[in-house]
Amino acid sequence: MPSDTAVTLRPPARDRDGERRPGAATSIWRFRSYLLPYRWRFVVLVVVAVLGIGASILVPLVTRRVVDGPIANSDRPGLYALGAVAIAVGVGEALLMFIRRWIVSKATLGVETDIRTQLYAKLQRLPLAFHSRWASGQLLSRITSDLSVIRRFLGFGLVFLGVNILQIVVVVAILVHLYWPLGLVVVASTVPVTLVSLRTQKIYTKLSRAVQDQTGDVTSSVEEMAHSLRVIKSFGRADHVFGGFDRRSVRLHDTAVSRVRVQSTFWTFLDVIPSVTLIIVLALGALAVAQDRVTLGTLVAFTTLMMSLVWPVTSLGFLLSMTQDAMTAADRIAEVFDAENTIVDGTRELDDVRGELAFEDVSFRFPDASEDVLHHLDLRLAPGETVALVGATGSGKTIFTNLVARLWDVTGGRITLDGVDVRDLRLDRLRQLVATAFEDPVLFSMSARENVALGRPDATDEEILAAVEVAQAQFVHELPYGLDTRIGEQGMSLSGGQRQRLALARAVLARPAVLVLDDTLSALDIHTEALVEEALRRVLVGVTGIVVAHRASTVLLADRVALLQDGTITHVGTHTELLATVPAYRALLSAELDPEDELLEVAS
Template identity: 30%
Template sequence: MRLLLRFLRPHKKLVAITLLVVLLDNTGTLLVPTMLANMVNTGIATGDFNHIVQGGALMLGASMLASGGAITGTYLAARLASNVARDIRDAIYERSLAFSNSDFERFGTGSMITRSLNDMNVVQQSIIATIQMVLPLPFLCIVGIFMACLIDWQMGMLLAAVTAVVMVIAVVTIVNAAPIFMRLQKLIDRMNVVLRESIIGVRVIRAFTKERHEERRLDEVFSDYASSAIKVNMMFAGVDAASFFLMNIAEVAVLWLGGNRVGAHAMEIASISAVLEYAMLILFYIMAAQMVALTLPRAKACLDRASEVVDLVPEIRDGADAACAAKGAAADARGNEAVAAFDHATFKFSDADEDTLHDLNFTCRRGQTTAIIGSTGSGKSTVAKLLLRFHDVTDGSVSFCDADVRAMTQESLRDRIAYVPQKAWLFSGTVASNLRFGNEGATEDEMRHALEVAQAGFVDELPDGLQARVAQGGTNFSGGQRQRLSIARALMKHADLYIFDDSFSALDFKTDAALRRALVDETRDAAVLIIAQRISTILHADQIVVLKDGVVVGLGTHEELMRDCAVYRAIADSQMKGGAGDDQR
């Protein structure tokens, strides 16, 4: 609830106006029965036409007040709920941008989507329903019973007793419903995860003829959700039946007691209709409010889930900004300036028993290419993540332009690094819009130059060129084309450090060689870090770092490592033999 109050606070004026309009709506609604009874008891009974006209005019005014309040209140409640849900969604997204990989993995992609979309829709609808059905209930009950007591105290007491019984039933039902709604939200998360896996991995499922297995897995998840949903619906049905039963009992009781009170000349006959209207009005709102209240535990669960994200303190936090020295013309004078340096850097995941990387010592210098090679799982990609501060070292330090990366803001650090991830990812839009991720103000000539360096000439052959459509993830391009477009996007950025995380793996040897030759001139004023699996990609690097189980076991040029590093030599020999075999075939 603290999260909800926090996001309602910026809209306090809208909250106040909405509540005032709802109050006017309820006031007009409560005035009509008494006005009608008074008009019948006095105007019609005495034949006073002027009294009837005056009473009718007052009833019309009260009805217009109620109708206008209802329409305006509905609009204002919808606007308030939409604004609050939008703000919470924005907060969830902004917080997720600050998460490290470990932070994000605590929730998972499927859960984050559910929390941002489905959960916020539940919260939004609950806010609207609460304003319209739950908040007016205390006012309607108190004022309605009070006005019934003014007509006849026994009728007022009867109405109070019926209201109390219905309220007790509602509270008991809500308490029992809360755990089921909590379970429903977790099941929605699970459904989201399983569906995403089945849709994204459909080709693998078909390739291994696992369609029936996936059908059973989906059926199990859907059945669990259906079982809980049926319990909730049965509860709704029971509450609905009980409420209508009590409304009918209350109606009979009011007519019976009212008839006796009229016979005893304790009240007038038209007053029975007024009390009956108050009874139906109060009981209708109680019934509607308990229906809404049954969904409030689910809304609270959604808010709690959103709060888990918004209130999580990120593992990676900004330090005071330490600016890098100016680039541009002074770059040549700096020569081999150290851009990135690992000083006895060690890293271990929070849930791991051993270090992922241990005691790393090497430097990436301006104008030079540093390469990292090693077997799968040796920690190569983690090195790039440490430079980008997706993780922080657990011991030692990583510096960028002579400043510890932990003392820099994440924005200023990443603004000076161009990164091509291991899995090339493109965003839905156009080729141009993807390239402008690296430079928002890029001209068409600059984009074409980046594409030329990245060996992405195929873009010019597309019917729409730079305006060619890109599907989500770039699925309408081949793996090699996606990699080249990702490289071009990175080259749009004038950075101090270019990181290529196994970014040439989908390229043929000819394209790989042409791209590396073109990169030499393009990145001459920056440091380059290449993480690779293929020896051929890094043969001409100025220094090669060889990793084995997170430890540097070799550092030097290709020739030096072939002479002094057994691990590197084994990798080279295995790839050269594989290449020879390929040639023979």
């Protein structure tokens, strides 16, 4: 049986200032499993890249033979032959570059798609405790921009970081072999490059992490604005919201400029070193040629090979920056993959469901909270019974309803369905048996039909229309394309009552064993509510129901009423019994309107 201890989330892999925490993923190497399906493409990619480097090294050596041979000896046929070899090598190098770019595009796009798919699946599995602590913009930036950073690194940075280092080592060895005094000058020039690279790495890593986190903050601002546009406009707070966005954007700009400053200084230094080294080599080489210690062809080959090092050395700054960006992106994505899934899937099935639901000494506490929201809560619902849950605002009614489908897990006691702890059931089976309609309905940017059939995609048109009738959502037939009308993101083209009715139709269509209505009728006018309630009376026959209610008319849907006070159920009974004997219950209903008047209105 699952433990009754409170759940906690693993801390982020990094602080916002970029400092790694113990146990954090420090390398993109952890994503190596995603490379395995494309390993042969990457092997071919490395081979082709190495062959391309070999071709670029071969050209200066052929040039040396041309200068010291055909040109020095006026051998025209030999000049033509070696010239043809040089042209063939150049064409081969260009062909290898085309093959490399074609292979890398297919491989890296495949890796990016695989990681994004797994990341999305992970986000779907993570509990509400995780999503309540993360801004959606931060998650969005990880699944888009951070993955793009990793793709670019895999397609270019990872390969050429290794290949360019190999080229530098091989070319320096050849230079030492051609003329060791000048070769030692080139070797000496690598020392300041190494020292500056090590010094710059830590500063750049912090700034890179800050830029990526602040990009997530800006993304969150844009997303919140898009979802809250109606509220912003209605209160005339556009300037206020823009000010917050502007502050985040300026902060991102300043951090990005600081990163560019560090990056530019490093790249400039890497540009200067080869130029200074080349001047020294040309001066010493010319002196060596004048003293017959080296041939002119050797000096030409030496300088040409050394010039071929300008790009590998200069690109080290770009490649190291790309590596740090990819490492930071990998750590940010790893934060999601490493997040603990506290809602553990059970293994039991449940057939022939009767719908007996029991809360046994249930307690609940939010992660990192010091006090329970619910405690010592006991309630038993017989199969087919409907219980109305009544309580003041903030008393924990929504959490109570969320516990049934394990959107949150209890931190004490247990909830059973037909005597089986819901934590022992398979999640997909449990959520087929329990359908919830929320007070704040969530609709998707799809057609009204698809929104209603979300829980039962195989439902027939007749079943969908029946659910629409129960929810009194006939307004869908007046939409431009009826049920096939796309209702826009978050259903913003509909009123609050219309959204609630579509969400209610979705819950009804699921045909659950347990139907949970979390104040689903709050946005309906009293006449529409009366029609919905009349239909629900028929739907709730044979279905175990929990109805969060504020009005006496809604309470009358239930067989019994449970009063939630101070985090626990204090009274259970019929509406008439509680109205006559419990002042707190009477006061809650009269806070909305006089219950006797409402009963008379419904009766009429």
